[in-house]
Amino acid sequence: NAGVMQNPRHLVRRRGQEARLRCSPMKGHSHVYWYRQLPEEGLKFMVYLQKENIIDESGMPKERFSAEFPKEGPSILRIQQVVRGDSAAYFCASSPKGGNTEAFFGQGTRLTVV
Amino acid sequence: DAKTTQPNSMESNEEEPVHLPCNHSTISGTDYIHWYRQLPSQGPEYVIHGLTSNVNNRMASLAIAEDRKSSTLILHRATLRDAAVYYCILRDQRSTDSWGKLQFGAGTQVVVTP
Numbered sequence: 001n002a003g004v005m006q007n008p009r010h011l012v013r014r015r016g017q018e019a020r021l022r023c024s025p026m027k028g029h030s031h032v033y034w035y036r037q038l039p040e041e042g043l044k045f046m047v048y049l050q051k052e053n054i055i056d057e058s059g060m061p062k063e064r065f066s067a068e069f070p071k072e073g074p075s076i077l078r079i080q081q082v083v084r085g086d087s088a089a090y091f092c093a094s095s096p097k098g099g100n101t102e103a104f105f106g107q108g109t110r111l112t113v114v
Numbered sequence: 115d116a117k118t119t120q121p122n123s124m125e126s127n128e129e130e131p132v133h134l135p136c137n138h139s140t141i142s143g144t145d146y147i148h149w150y151r152q153l154p155s156q157g158p159e160y161v162i163h164g165l166t167s168n169v170n171n172r173m174a175s176l177a178i179a180e181d182r183k184s185s186t187l188i189l190h191r192a193t194l195r196d197a198a199v200y201y202c203i204l205r206d207q208r209s210t211d212s213w214g215k216l217q218f219g220a221g222t223q224v225v226v227t228p
Contacts, residue, residue: 004157033214043158043218056215091157095214102148103214105157 002027004094005074006106013082013113021077021109025094032075033093033103034067043091049075082113118202123223132189134222136202139183146205147178148216149187151198158201158218161187165207189224197226 005024013019025032034046036059048056049069060067064082069075079086089110093103119137126132138147149161162169162176164185169176175188189196199221205213 031214033216035218042220043152043216045215045217048215093157093214093216101213102160102163103216105159108157 004092004104004106006090006092006109008109009107011109011111013111015083015113016081019079019082019086019111019113021079021090021092021111022074023077023092023094023106024074025092026104029094029096029104031095031097032069033095034075034077035091035093035105037089037091037108039088046077079111082111084113087111087113117217118204118219120200120202120219120222122220123225125225125227126189126192128194128226128228129191132192132196132224132226134187134189134200134202134224135184136186137184138202138204141182141204142206144207146207147176147182147185148203148205149174149176150201150203150216150218151196152201152221153195153198161200163205192224192226194226194228197224199223 007022032049035043036046037043046059047067052071064080066078089108091105091108093105095103146163146165148163150158151161152158162171162174164176164178177186201218201221203216
């Protein structure tokens with residue numbers, strides 16, 4: 001059973017470009033969460049999605065950031081017009097429906113904006 | 115979710131036990147105590163969780179104080195691979211549909227010396 005798959009592992013973008021980060025949850029998991037870890041800082045929750053629905057986006061920056069989890073395919077975190085401050089590690093986690101279980105994290109995508 | 119307090123760092127010798135404390139004086143009756151760890155350049159990894167009783171698994175043990183205001187993660191024999199940041203996180207068991215939404219603090223950096 002493959003774990004949470006994130007790609008790419010490393011992404012370099014110039015200022016003003018778009019970054020697309022992909023996350024395939026574990027098989028059978030319908031809940032996806034995105035986190036951001038800025039250099040030398042802790043992980044911060046960004047958004048929680050279920051298939052075709054954004055459930056909680058309380059941690060998402062108000063502009064330039066969006067997320068989706070379509071009926072088919074991976075979840076996508078999209079950052080438009082990237083700036084240097086977007087350089088960070090972005091982690092995706094998934095969990096099955098229901099509670100009292102662990103969340104499984106991917107290896108992350110390290111975004112560098114030059 | 116209630117907050118937790120952990121020491122910034124702890125050192126241990128290889129093959130010695132490590133006791134990682136966590137204070138959560140404002141814990142509510144429905145909060146589970148979760149521990150995750152993050153190895154360098156990797157995503158967080160679930161370690162253990164509990165509610166009231168002490169818990170053991172293949173990775174660690176969790177000792178929970180009788181009043182639940184503190185807990186201790188115990189790594190029985192530290193290895194070099196256990197060098198990581200360990201996070202103590204409270205999760206409300208009533209939030210069964212958002213189990214992956216976690217509030218990470220700064221955690222405890224565990225250093226293991228040969």
